[in-house]
Amino acid sequence: MEPMPHKEKYEYQGSCLVVNAPAKLNLFLLIAGKRSDGFHEIDTLMTKVSWYDSLRLEEGSSPGIELECRGRFWAPEDESNLVLKAGKLIFSELGLSEPNLKITLTKNIPAGTGLGSASSDCAAAIDGIDSFFSLNLSSEFKHSAACKLGSDIPFFLQASPAARCTGRGEKVQAVDLPLSDIVFQIFVPDFTCSTAKVYSKYKHSEKEYEEKLSEVNYALKQGYAEKICRLGINMLERACFKAFPEAEEFAEMQNNGEKLALSGSGSAFYRFFTINKLENYKKNAKIKNYSALGGSRLVSSNSW
């Protein structure tokens, strides 16, 4: 079993443009408290990984944006899909009527699993529409559109493999962290976790936040991705287990006694190996395919 292959962001197929939309993992997730607008102030390090949805953009047969969803996993085909929302928002903010555009979304990554696939699809739609129609949208315009549609979307718009995201997630600072010799194994259960429900169960402890912040800052200063991953800090984990007890059960069943890290608000978990250790794990046949919704996937950090 090898890590899933990396893809370029854009593929040109005749007059069609294909945009690949990677999943993300939260390498740490701190919660600094609840804000007066109901959102939580977060501090998270995210990396994009080599598991992709894809959006194919081509000329449509009638005016307006048409969306078709395909692939192993479900996504809404109506206006609640963030891909359609992004398209509509862009043309309405530009004061333009919607062009003849057909988007085919191939859903390879399940939503509601903490892997950010709906957010990534949305960012890919923003970049893809900009590129397909040569709109030359400014990064401020795209960032502002992304913020209107969701907290994780700005992360997927910026062009670096890893970033530290603060505020409600929209303040994105690229982080230069050597991640290329790390392989992640993602476990995807056959249930999903609602992000809103997980946040609603979160109970803040300032002391815990301060302690975990100094742990991650210390690890970041040392500059080794492995040290950060080894901490496995996700301050939403308890809330996730409270809201979805099956998540705790799932993590215990998969891990052979080893602690797995939760990505985002769940339901996916992951563990990591440095590439040299991966060879040993393979020899000992400890990497299995699990018969969960999405099984398990080996991925590595994306290069863009």
Ligand SMILES: C[C@](O)(CO)[C@H](O)COP(=O)(O)OP(=O)(O)OC[C@H]1O[C@@H](n2ccc(N)nc2=O)[C@H](O)[C@@H]1O
């Ligand atoms: C858990 C993470 O994936 C970590 O990266 C993100 O914080 C979630 O980001 P997201 O899925 O883009 O979330 P949004 O779609 O913006 O918000 C969904 C719901 O999650 C809660 N929410 C989200 C982000 C945040 N910083 N604080 C919150 O309390 C709010 O109840 C919100 O109504």
Ligand SMILES: Nc1ncnc2c1ncn2[C@@H]1O[C@H](COP(=O)(O)OP(=O)(O)OP(=O)(O)O)[C@@H](O)[C@H]1O
């Ligand atoms: N492109 C899309 N793909 C899948 N679901 C989408 C999409 N656009 C909107 N949705 C809706 O969003 C819901 C999932 O939102 P959610 O934020 O949990 O997904 P996610 O991107 O996997 O993020 P998270 O990391 O928070 O789990 C779906 O149940 C669906 O109703």
